[in-house]
Structure formats: structure tokens, C-alpha cells
Amino acid sequence: MGFVDRAELVRSIAAAQDDLITRAQALGAGFSRHDIDHLVAVGRWRPLARAVYLTRGPYGEPPARRCRIRAAVLSLGPAAHAVFGTAAELYGIAGLPRRDEIHVALPGRAAKLARVSDPAVVLHQLEHPLGTVVHVNGIAATEPRLTVSEIILRERRYPAVSVLDSALNRKLLTPECLATIPALIRGRRGAVAARGYLAEADGRAQSPLETRARLRCVDGGVPPDALQLEVRDDDGYLLGIGDLGWRVPRLIAEADGRDAHGAPEAAYADRRRQNRLVNAGWTILRFTWQDTLRPDYIPWTVRQAIAALQSR
Structure with missing residues (x-):
């Protein structure tokens, strides 16, 4: 495969993931380590996370928020996924204060061994059942019901009810789905307060x-x-x-x-x-x-x- 063909393959991969490419993906496309290091050295590629590079975009401008989230998830391997407010952000669920943190989860030993280069990334050691992690615009994240359930266990009443209202209003949750959350959170810290938040949720609220x-x-x-x-x-x-x-x-x-x-x-x-x-x-x-x-x-x-x- 010629260099032009390899470059085109890398561009097609990056185009599907906010102009990002991982080192492993570039190597798989036929680039050498020297090629990658050279592109970074001359400023053509910009490191955003460990072994993840932004291949395009105006020089000096901060990357878009979704791009940063994707970079964080990509840098931590195939088991990594967005959780809590970061997952809600990907779905467009409103109601939480604006925070710079990017919350990413890894199961068990993988979380203990992971190395994080971005100080804004908060890594959580969490085991999520099969089927509860999906893809939102190609970024792995907890599915809406689990995302909302984990948020209302952690947040105070006003942001928690706002998140519930937003998820209902956006049709990411149905009233029937909402009714299953008490069983999902039973026995967990914050569950008593969270059940009260569920009782106050109303999807007619538009903001x-x-x-x-x-x-x-x-x-x-x-x-x-x-x-x-x-x-x-x-x-x-x-x-x-x-x-x-x-x-x-x-x-x-x-x-x-x-x-x-x-x-x-x-x-x-x-x-x-x-x-x-x-x-x-x-x-x-x-x-x-x-x-x-x-x-x-x-x-x-x-x-x-x-x-x-x-x-x-």
C-alpha cells in the first residue's frame, strides 16, 4: 500500500470519529511509528490523549467538547465508555451544571492499570452488565436508563429532577421505563432520595x-x-x-x-x-x-x- 493510499485510509477512519486517529489505528493502516512521530513533530497531528491524535482543525483552537470526550474514551481502550454527566452530555440530556470533567469507566483490573494523560478525565472502576453500554455517535456510553439512574444517585434534587425531565422530554426514557428505575437502584447509596426525584419527574418541562x-x-x-x-x-x-x-x-x-x-x-x-x-x-x-x-x-x-x- 502506497503512502497516499495509507493517508487516505487514515483520513477515512478519522472522518468517522471527529477527525481523531489512534496510534494503533494509524499503525494498522500502514503508517510506521516514525511516520506518526514525524506528523506530530511538524504539527500536522496534535496529541489529545494518550496515543490519540487530532488530524485536522485550526491550529491553536481548543478541540470541540465531543472530540475531547471521544479522545478520552479511545485512549483507554475498547472497554472504556462514558458515564454519569459525560454520557448524559452525549445524549443531549440537560440539567447538570457545566463541568469540565470527562467521566469514563473501565471494568476491574483494566481501570487499575490504565494511565490517564488529561487531568480533566475522571476514571471510574465500574462493572456494567452486558447490553447496558451502547454507542452514541460512535462513542461508547452507558444507555440512557442506566445513565440517568446513576446520575440521580449522585446529584441533588434540582439537577436530578431536571435530568429526569430532560430525558423524558427528549423521549430517551418513557414513563414505563422510568417506573423500572427504583428496582435498578434498590439498596444503593442515595436510592431513597432518588425515588423521591423520580416521583417529581415530568417530561412536559422543556428546559x-x-x-x-x-x-x-x-x-x-x-x-x-x-x-x-x-x-x-x-x-x-x-x-x-x-x-x-x-x-x-x-x-x-x-x-x-x-x-x-x-x-x-x-x-x-x-x-x-x-x-x-x-x-x-x-x-x-x-x-x-x-x-x-x-x-x-x-x-x-x-x-x-x-x-x-x-x-x-
Whole structure:
């Protein structure tokens, strides 16, 4: 095989894994150790993890997050797989604080012998049953039910319920699947609290912000009686959908996330929708992420609005 053919084979392998190639893959494609070391020395390939190289990308720019996760998993061998928040990240499950750590698991003796070069990689010695490790965009990770189960055993209530809501909303879990988790976590540390989180999960929440706002209202004694409340006029025309709703006082609370509502077009649409709801006799409250950091603010504001509406 000529050098051009070998290079093309390496490019095809790297193209399927975020432009990464392992030393073993390059050797298998016909590159010599000298070839690999030369490409690294002249800056054509960039080491990202032990014996894993980034073959393309702008010089000096940090690699994408998924690329770093893949590099960490590849560097630790075929039994390695993403776990905990890192696995959730690969699925797009939201709700956990942003952390730089990359959580990777290896079974038994393999974990004890493994060497990790990236200080952000946290290696866990874990045995996972056959069939509970799958591939997400080609990266080995625990399957969604196990991922969520392990997270809610480790996290506090607000992020744990947010993760459950997100997994349900993304259809990665079904309510029936959720019902099997108590048996899966029985007897494990944190299981009692986790069962409580499961009871509060609601897949209608479309963001962690909505989950947090709902939990603040529950904790403050003013739980909403509807989520994703559809408001229609007398002809059945949909005027708008409220994130949290209290139907008797005709009150809606909106969770204003930066991503969903920050673009000008989204802001204009929100204002038009709010005008339709107000004209239909509904009162609208708006809350941000910062508001959820104060335990009393959201329930107090909701309670004041309900009292004012009921006194009319």
C-alpha cells in the first residue's frame, strides 16, 4: 500500500470519529511509528490523549467538547465508555451544571492499570452488565436508563429532577421505563432520595429552567396545576402555550431562557403571544435562571399575583 493510499485510509477512519486517529489505528493502516512521530513533530497531528491524535482543525483552537470526550474514551481502550454527566452530555440530556470533567469507566483490573494523560478525565472502576453500554455517535456510553439512574444517585434534587425531565422530554426514557428505575437502584447509596426525584419527574418541562421554576413553586406551596398550558379562544384558535399555569386565577408563568428567547425573532414572537394572552384575560409572569437561585422569589411573586387576581 502506497503512502497516499495509507493517508487516505487514515483520513477515512478519522472522518468517522471527529477527525481523531489512534496510534494503533494509524499503525494498522500502514503508517510506521516514525511516520506518526514525524506528523506530530511538524504539527500536522496534535496529541489529545494518550496515543490519540487530532488530524485536522485550526491550529491553536481548543478541540470541540465531543472530540475531547471521544479522545478520552479511545485512549483507554475498547472497554472504556462514558458515564454519569459525560454520557448524559452525549445524549443531549440537560440539567447538570457545566463541568469540565470527562467521566469514563473501565471494568476491574483494566481501570487499575490504565494511565490517564488529561487531568480533566475522571476514571471510574465500574462493572456494567452486558447490553447496558451502547454507542452514541460512535462513542461508547452507558444507555440512557442506566445513565440517568446513576446520575440521580449522585446529584441533588434540582439537577436530578431536571435530568429526569430532560430525558423524558427528549423521549430517551418513557414513563414505563422510568417506573423500572427504583428496582435498578434498590439498596444503593442515595436510592431513597432518588425515588423521591423520580416521583417529581415530568417530561412536559422543556428546559431545566422550567423544571427549576416548577420546583420552586412546589416548595413554596403554590404548585402549578398545568404545564404547557394551551390557551384557546372561543373558536378554538390557539392563542399561546404557557410554561406553568394556574387555571382558576388565569395566571401563566414563563421561563425565559437565554437560548430559547434571546434571539430578536423569538423575543418578538414572545411579545405578540403575550399580548394575545393578556387580551384574553390572562396574567403573565416571567422568570429567569437568576430568579430560580432565590428560594422565595418565584413562589412569593406567584402568590402575590394570585392574591391580586382573586381580590378583583
